[in-house]
Amino acid sequence: MIRRTLAPFALTVLVLIVAVAAVLIPVALATPDPIGMIDTFLFGPFRTFRHTGNIVEMATPAMLCGLAVALMFRAGMFNLGVEGAFFLGALATAAIVILVPLPGWAMAPVALAGGMIVGSSACVVPGVLRNRFEVSELVSSLMLNFAVMFIGLYVVNSVLRDPSAGAMVSYRIPADARLPRIVEGTRIHLGTIFAFLACIAGSIYLFRTKAGYESRIVGANPGFAAHLGLPIRSVMLRAQVLGGTIAALAGGIELLGLYQRFSWQGLPGNGWTGVVVAILARDRPLLLIPSALFLSYLQVGGDLVARNHDVPNEVVGLIQALILILVTASAITRSPRLLALLSGKRKEGHA
Amino acid sequence: MTFLETIAHIVDLVPVLLRVTTPILLAALGVHISQKAGVLNLGVEGMMLAAALAGVLASAASGSAWVGLAGALATGAVLGFLLSFAIHVLKADLILSGIALNMLAAAGTTLVLYMLTGDKGMSGSLSSGVLPSLAIPLIADIPVLGRLLSGHHVLTYLAFAMVPVVAVLMMRTPFGIRLRAVGESAEAAATAGIDVARMQIAALVLSGLLAGAAGAFLSMGYVSWFSQNMSGGRGFVALAADLMGYGSAWGTMAASLLLGAADAFVISLQGKGIPSELLQSLPYIVPIVALVIHARARRKRFVRI
Structure with a gap:
């Protein structure tokens, strides 16, 4: 019985192993030190405490973005504005802490709230357009992401830019506004706890x-739902407002947790990671936690390989794309033959 | 004199308009075919990007821009086939597979470029070709008409020539009718003996070919290099053009020209004191506004019927 219920889980693990191997092995063979590269990728993240901490740091925005995506996908809304909302949420949060004179204790809460309101528009606007005019939220959100990015870069360049910094980055974020670190020797911050709680609340x-x-x-x-007389339009819009707000908050938390200045020159990609996280978790909020941790583990492995083996960390993007396809491939994940194999003859499914 | 100058100014803008419309139109026709078959090609952005790089690589390796074009077309077609493979054989979700394809292309092109040239951003070190522009004999010598009709890029001519071809293919051939039947109702089409999977594979491969041509235009149209993310959302703009096209190839062309006009407008305003970031956001805001206006017009039309 236990084996049977765990078989789908075991199958997912198997799929993940295949996805990682299918990308990693060919890329490794193209480098001078294949074994060393694979070793760094798979085990490097656990060799030092700091790198293991990196996994948790990266999982924080991944969990929140995954939650935003999951809530919208659950309501049938393919709104991809999470990427734009994350960017805009971080930018608005930065703008508030830099421009608005506030007492130290109020900085982070006020800025995060402001960031949520401004940033969520990247999801809310497509939601409203869908609600009012039946404009595909999928297409409008994809384009709004680009518009948000360029307008955001304009704000950075013309309002927040620190002329003494050299590069196109904002003024320093005041120390009072930063989220406190909670684990010695890592950069894990208060936002991580918040992300865990958010996933539980989402569930x-x-x-x-x-x-x-x-x-x-x-x-x-x-x-x-229509037969039941549910207010479909408002339910759909509610999901997108929630999703946008969470994604924007994720951006603000990321900024106040890890950054000294607003320094993104483009969309950071966390929203797309959120899509993969949500799909891997099958849109279940509690499963977002392991899913985000796993994808962040790959990210840290990719970064280590990029630093030590001259392989760009885009390798991780390839793995993510493969995971996205394979995990949704019902021919694989619902294959009766594979499930039977895992629940009966093999041990993977055994607890 | 001022009237003539205005005319001359407008005539000067036409080549720019046609140039920026070309990739949008090619990709939008591709989306149009896939949409008609009920398999909206969301991966068009990634197909363009991958084809743009493939074109540069094939061209640099062979020394011929035409081989580059063939490489770009083949890449688009292969990706179209892979997308249909994901949907039909792996039974993966259509939209998520499209998103995955875009991620794959964004990461894959950077990775391949880096592995081959050691540079993540640009392919400047590869000497790839540029596809030619065509001067039409005789017409090129006519004062205004020559400027309007002649001297455009070979892929620009291809794009506009594809409009009637796609229109006839979809509306007047047995293939097109089967394709549309599959898109309207896959079950009904299957009952009528149409091989649904085969039609959708064909639609996505055709869609990939057109996206491949669009990608070739990006990296070999007027420039001879590939840069990271050079498709820059044009595939998504093409999706909007298809949505606004009232389900016809001619409508898709009109929508592409409209969205291209926004691009051309931005180009004409460059260097006139407006911040470049705000100008760059316009080509993405215009399609959203256009979609809203279009949706309202469509609703009114339905009310009247």
């Missing part, structure tokens, strides 16, 4: 509240 919202139940029905079967 309660989706599976234990009326609003969450409504959004799951609307996402799973809009026709049925």
Whole structure:
């Protein structure tokens, strides 16, 4: 019985191993030291405490962006504005702490709240356009991401730019506004705890509240939801407002947790990582935690390899893309033959 | 005199408009075909990007821009096939597979470029070719008409020539009718004996070919290099053009020209004191506004019927 219930999980693990191997081995063979590269990628993140801490640091925005994506996908909304919301949320947070004179204790909360409001627009605007005019939220959100990026870079360049810094970066973020570090020897900050709690709250919202139940029905079967008389449009919009707010908050937390200045010259890609995290977690908020940790582990491995073996960390992007396809491939993940194999004859499925 | 100058100014803008519309139109026609078959090609952005790099590589390796074009087309077609493979054989989600394809192209092109040239951003060290512009004999000598009709890029002519070709293919041939039947209702089409998978594979391969041509235009149209993320969202703009095209190839062309006009407008304003970042955001805001206007117009039309 246990084997049977764990078989889908084991299959996912198997798929992940295949995805990593399929990218890593060919790339490694193109380098002078294949074994060393694979070793660095797979085990490097655990060799030093600092690098293991990096995994948790990177998992923080990944969890929150994954939660944003999961809440929207659950309601059937393919809104890809998470990337723009993350960027804009971080920028607005930076703008508030730099420009608005606030007492030290109020800086982070006020700036994060402001960042949420401004940043969420990258998801809310496509949501409203879908709601009012039936404009595809998929297409409008994809384009809004680019518009948000260019407008954001304009703000950085013309308002926040520190002329003495040399590069195109903002003024320094005041020390009072930064989120406190919580683990000695790493950069893990208060935002990480918040991200864990958010995933738990997301799970309660989706599976234990009326609003969450409504959004799951609307996402799973809009026709049925219409028959029930659910306010479909407002349920869809609510999911996108929630998603945008969480993604924007993730951006603000990332900025106040890890950065000295706002220094992004383009979209940072965390939103797309969020999509992969959410899909790998099958849109279940609690599973976002291991899913985000795993993808961040790959990211840290990729960064270490980039530093030590002259292989760009885009390798991780390839693995992410492969994971996205393979995990949604129901021919693999729901294959009766594979599941039977894992639950019966093999040991992978055994607890 | 001022009237003539205005005319001359507008005539001067036409080549710019056609140039910036070319990649959008080629990609949008590709999206159009896939959309008609019920498999919206969200990977068009990644296909363009990968084809742009493949074109430069094939051209640099062979010394011929035409071989580069062939490489770009082949890359688009192969990616189209891979996308249909993901959907039909692996039974993966259409939209997520498209997103995955875009991620794959963004990471893959950077990786391949770095492995071959040691540079992540540009392919400057590779000597790749540029596809030619065509001067049409006789017409080129006519004062205004020559400027309007002659001297454009070979892929610009291809793009606009593809509009009637795609229109006839979709509306007037048995292949097109089957393709549209699959898009309208896959179950009904299957009952009528149409091989749904085969039609959708064909649609995505055709879509990939057109996206490949669009990619070739980016890296071999007027420049002879590939740069990181050089497709810059044009594939997504093409998606919008298709949505605005009322489901016809001619409508898609009109929408592409409209969105291209926004690009041309931005180019004409460059260096006139407006911050470049704000100008650069315009080509992405215009499609969103256009989609809203289009959606309202469509709704009114339905109300009248």
